[in-house]
Amino acid sequence: MDKIAIFPGSFDPITRGHEDIITRAIPLFDRIFVSVGINREKKSFFTIDERVGFLKTVFGKYPEIKIDTYEGLTVDYCRKVGAQYILRGLRTSADFEFERSIGQVNKKLYPEIETVFFLTHPEFTSLNSSVVRDILSHGGDASMFVPVGLKLNR
Amino acid sequence: MDKIAIFPGSFDPITRGHEDIITRAIPLFDRIFVSVGINREKKSFFTIDERVGFLKTVFGKYPEIKIDTYEGLTVDYCRKVGAQYILRGLRTSADFEFERSIGQVNKKLYPEIETVFFLTHPEFTSLNSSVVRDILSHGGDASMFVPVGLKLNR
Amino acid sequence: MDKIAIFPGSFDPITRGHEDIITRAIPLFDRIFVSVGINREKKSFFTIDERVGFLKTVFGKYPEIKIDTYEGLTVDYCRKVGAQYILRGLRTSADFEFERSIGQVNKKLYPEIETVFFLTHPEFTSLNSSVVRDILSHGGDASMFVPVGLKLNR
Amino acid sequence: MDKIAIFPGSFDPITRGHEDIITRAIPLFDRIFVSVGINREKKSFFTIDERVGFLKTVFGKYPEIKIDTYEGLTVDYCRKVGAQYILRGLRTSADFEFERSIGQVNKKLYPEIETVFFLTHPEFTSLNSSVVRDILSHGGDASMFVPVGLKLNR
Amino acid sequence: MDKIAIFPGSFDPITRGHEDIITRAIPLFDRIFVSVGINREKKSFFTIDERVGFLKTVFGKYPEIKIDTYEGLTVDYCRKVGAQYILRGLRTSADFEFERSIGQVNKKLYPEIETVFFLTHPEFTSLNSSVVRDILSHGGDASMFVPVGLKLNR
Amino acid sequence: MDKIAIFPGSFDPITRGHEDIITRAIPLFDRIFVSVGINREKKSFFTIDERVGFLKTVFGKYPEIKIDTYEGLTVDYCRKVGAQYILRGLRTSADFEFERSIGQVNKKLYPEIETVFFLTHPEFTSLNSSVVRDILSHGGDASMFVPVGLKLNR
Numbered sequence: 028m029d030k031i032a033i034f035p036g037s038f039d040p041i042t043r044g045h046e047d048i049i050t051r052a053i054p055l056f057d058r059i060f061v062s063v064g065i066n067r068e069k070k071s072f073f074t075i076d077e078r079v080g081f082l083k084t085v086f087g088k089y090p091e092i093k094i095d096t097y098e099g100l101t102v103d104y105c106r107k108v109g110a111q112y113i114l115r116g117l118r119t120s121a122d123f124e125f126e127r128s129i130g131q132v133n134k135k136l137y138p139e140i141e142t143v144f145f146l147t148h149p150e151f152t153s154l155n156s157s158v159v160r161d162i163l164s165h166g167g168d169a170s171m172f173v174p175v176g177l178k179l180n181r
Numbered sequence: 182m183d184k185i186a187i188f189p190g191s192f193d194p195i196t197r198g199h200e201d202i203i204t205r206a207i208p209l210f211d212r213i214f215v216s217v218g219i220n221r222e223k224k225s226f227f228t229i230d231e232r233v234g235f236l237k238t239v240f241g242k243y244p245e246i247k248i249d250t251y252e253g254l255t256v257d258y259c260r261k262v263g264a265q266y267i268l269r270g271l272r273t274s275a276d277f278e279f280e281r282s283i284g285q286v287n288k289k290l291y292p293e294i295e296t297v298f299f300l301t302h303p304e305f306t307s308l309n310s311s312v313v314r315d316i317l318s319h320g321g322d323a324s325m326f327v328p329v330g331l332k333l334n335r
Numbered sequence: 336m337d338k339i340a341i342f343p344g345s346f347d348p349i350t351r352g353h354e355d356i357i358t359r360a361i362p363l364f365d366r367i368f369v370s371v372g373i374n375r376e377k378k379s380f381f382t383i384d385e386r387v388g389f390l391k392t393v394f395g396k397y398p399e400i401k402i403d404t405y406e407g408l409t410v411d412y413c414r415k416v417g418a419q420y421i422l423r424g425l426r427t428s429a430d431f432e433f434e435r436s437i438g439q440v441n442k443k444l445y446p447e448i449e450t451v452f453f454l455t456h457p458e459f460t461s462l463n464s465s466v467v468r469d470i471l472s473h474g475g476d477a478s479m480f481v482p483v484g485l486k487l488n489r
Numbered sequence: 490m491d492k493i494a495i496f497p498g499s500f501d502p503i504t505r506g507h508e509d510i511i512t513r514a515i516p517l518f519d520r521i522f523v524s525v526g527i528n529r530e531k532k533s534f535f536t537i538d539e540r541v542g543f544l545k546t547v548f549g550k551y552p553e554i555k556i557d558t559y560e561g562l563t564v565d566y567c568r569k570v571g572a573q574y575i576l577r578g579l580r581t582s583a584d585f586e587f588e589r590s591i592g593q594v595n596k597k598l599y600p601e602i603e604t605v606f607f608l609t610h611p612e613f614t615s616l617n618s619s620v621v622r623d624i625l626s627h628g629g630d631a632s633m634f635v636p637v638g639l640k641l642n643r
Numbered sequence: 644m645d646k647i648a649i650f651p652g653s654f655d656p657i658t659r660g661h662e663d664i665i666t667r668a669i670p671l672f673d674r675i676f677v678s679v680g681i682n683r684e685k686k687s688f689f690t691i692d693e694r695v696g697f698l699k700t701v702f703g704k705y706p707e708i709k710i711d712t713y714e715g716l717t718v719d720y721c722r723k724v725g726a727q728y729i730l731r732g733l734r735t736s737a738d739f740e741f742e743r744s745i746g747q748v749n750k751k752l753y754p755e756i757e758t759v760f761f762l763t764h765p766e767f768t769s770l771n772s773s774v775v776r777d778i779l780s781h782g783g784d785a786s787m788f789v790p791v792g793l794k795l796n797r
Numbered sequence: 798m799d800k801i802a803i804f805p806g807s808f809d810p811i812t813r814g815h816e817d818i819i820t821r822a823i824p825l826f827d828r829i830f831v832s833v834g835i836n837r838e839k840k841s842f843f844t845i846d847e848r849v850g851f852l853k854t855v856f857g858k859y860p861e862i863k864i865d866t867y868e869g870l871t872v873d874y875c876r877k878v879g880a881q882y883i884l885r886g887l888r889t890s891a892d893f894e895f896e897r898s899i900g901q902v903n904k905k906l907y908p909e910i911e912t913v914f915f916l917t918h919p920e921f922t923s924l925n926s927s928v929v930r931d932i933l934s935h936g937g938d939a940s941m942f943v944p945v946g947l948k949l950n951r
Binding site: 336338359360362363419420425428431432435438439442449450451452453454457 | 490492513514516517573574579582583585586589592593596603604605606607608611
Binding site: 100128130 | 427460461470473474475
């Protein structure tokens with residue numbers, strides 16, 4: 028049976044941390060869905076189309092990776108695409124407690140799912156999408172925090 | 182290429198927490214080495230032979246699992262058996278900080294290795310080998326903390 | 336002197352975790368006020384009447400428990416109902432740091448008050464009201480996370 | 490039924506933090522056993538008799554408190570003295586993770602037991618017996634860290 | 644070269660915790676800018692003018708301290724005023740993880756900057772501006788949490 | 798008045814993390830004592846002379862740094878050399894809780910002392926002397942974890 032993982036996120040926008048975890052996990056799975064969870068109640072910085080576009084730019088060269096979007100519960104999306112694994116990166120112990128809670132709830136809702144964690148590279152420990160948005164909204168240069176060559180201009 | 186993981190530990194003795202993580206990870210890998218790290222300077226409760234015996238009792242029915250022992254650095258052992266992954270369970274944020282440190286050092290020493298984490302089942306969050314040893318040394322009954330049917334009598 | 340505790344919360348809605356802590360604490364106190372703190376600036380998922388109704392359904396059979404609501408500072412409410420104890424459950428170290436801060440501030444404001452903590456059952460570590468709301472808002476089935484038999488239909 | 494708690498510890502020696510938690514908890518229980526757990530494999534700084542003597546000096550004026558010693562599992566001691574509660578103080582999140590593990594194991598071994606936590610006074614957050622021993626072994630003055638008036642001279 | 648630090652914050656309002664850290668740090672630096680970061684998208688409790696006024700009342704007697712405001716990235720402000728250090732207090736491990744992330748990002752954006760941390764006095768561990776606002780909005784008396792003699796009346 | 802700091806440690810052996818913190822702190826102080834705390838009850842990997850030798854090799858070129866040893870309480874040593882500051886690096890939240898406890902006790906014992914923290918560079922988060930000793934004792938190559946050019950051969 029093919030080993031299929033999803034890496035869910037809002038990717039608003041994708042960071043070097045996301046890119047690092049996902050590319051390192053490619054050899055472990057047959058397919059990885061990098062999937063933008065759509066939350067219509069939360070205001071985003073970039074539109075869904077922009078975020079999907081960034082992901083396609085970054086991961087277009089990897090045949091094992093498929094860019095997607097979904098609404099609703101993550102476990103329902105896993106069932107739909109046949110994923111047995113949810114892939115996540117861990118940076119800090121605050122991260123861990125947050126992810127453990129989500130992972131345990133997901134497993135109660137869908138016992139066949141496993142959350143699999145990779146360690147974030149130390150250099151990216153302090154990095155998340157909110158850091159990038161904060162720099163951009165102050166007119167700063169966030170290029171060192173997003174994948175090499177990715178243009179965030181709208 | 183076969184996906185090979187090691188699950189290193191002292192397994193003094195194996196607990197239900199170890200058993201749970203390892204059996205849940207079987208579908209993700211082609212082979213898992215469950216390997217007793219030998220530390221000649223640290224006094225153990227059970228001998229190496231006893232600990233290996235417990236592991237063989239618990240995992241004997243799984244063809245994907247191989248019981249082994251090793252001395253020296255874990256990354257050197259990974260190189261020797263051709264493992265690309267180190268498998269570990271995460272229970273608490275203290276666990277996470279400890280494992281992150283080891284995982285980051287291992288990756289500096291051997292950049293091809295990835296540490297992959299599964300979440301411990303909530304029921305086993307408080308459980309480790311030290312709990313079992315403490316109960317045994319006080320003459321208590323630790324059977325609810327070790328794999329079903331495993332006899333720890335020496 | 337009667338030992339009186341309050342268990343304050345927004346209970347939006349009550350979870351199995353809340354139910355577990357409160358019922359386990361009944362033998363320690365003569366009376367427990369389970370009290371919905373009203374915060375008019377925060378949008379809730381269920382109305383105050385709905386939340387009080389759920390609590391009455393769950394705890395109606397316990398003569399030691401009184402369902403109530405309050406506005407303003409929790410310590411002022413404690414003074415009003417004569418409570419010497421604030422009862423809380425602890426799930427994670429993030430919980431602990433949050434509750435410690437509130438508990439220390441409450442003790443500065445009202446030195447006679449003690450916050451008393453019980454440990455959440457491991458099975459409910461990942462559970463809070465926000466998990467339930469998230470499942471409900473996506474049309475999922477949250478019945479395994481709320482007290483047995485409680486209907487959340489509005 | 491009388492509400493009986495034990496506060497187990499090595500009390501090597503008692504600190505102001507211990508004294509603070511125990512005296513604040515007196516009104517909640519009918520009896521509190523302050524009980525020195527004897528661990529014959531661990532080298533202590535003060536003898537058991539010295540430690541018991543310090544406790545009697547500090548708590549002798551409280552009729553609700555009984556000083557005791559025990560060997561073996563804490564839950565077996567609880568059964569023996571009829572305690573339904575284990576009383577502990579919480580200082581830090583590291584404390585919390587340690588106590589949660591012990592509390593959850595104790596509840597598996599003896600489901601009738603509840604661990605009840607009080608918050609350490611902020612002033613005593615950094616204080617434990619090891620701090621006192623360290624100061625004493627360097628010839629320093631630790632009197633500000635132990636109960637007022639307690640002489641630790643042997 | 645003069646040693647110049649900034650202590651950035653929203654100071655909505657200043658607490659005794661802020662006052663304690665900043666005054667203890669005076670001997671280490673030649674000048675400390677206590678600087679209100681203006682965030683036009685976040686609703687504040689006190690106006691910028693009120694917050695600056697409180698700071699001037701509290702720190703007016705210290706010639707080494709300069710009260711200021713700024714918009715944009717903190718590192719850009721550091722460059723502008725010639726600060727080599729960002730001064731922060733640490734209360735809890737949650738604080739630490741938050742501040743570490745900001746400090747590491749700031750150092751990537753401006754490698755010449757160092758974040759320097761002092762330990763919050765234990766008595767102020769539970770205190771932050773949000774506690775003060777919460778008490779004030781419920782009509783309570785927050786005077787014990789703000790600098791002695793400071794009137795928060797608008 | 799000269800600003801004098803000590804950086805106490807066992808330095809068994811010095812790591813790149815130590816070196817990084819200490820050299821970054823040079824501009825903030827007039828003098829930094831890098832001081833090996835002698836603990837005669839704890840078995841060390843390198844002798845005191847070896848450890849002092851490593852420190853002299855690494856820091857010999859900095860006139861502001863003085864290598865020293867001391868026995869007894871750290872605060873007594875601070876008094877002796879006239880230090881107003883204890884300098885420490887922070888890597889993780891476990892580190893922080895440990896250092897906070899020591900820092901608060903030191904301030905109770907010697908109120909004039911301040912502990913000042915710098916953030917460890919992300920690359921060195923997982924690194925401590927124990928990692929180096931572990932690699933050396935297994936015959937591995939630890940050179941990437943100790944200051945460039947430092948030979949640990951005895």
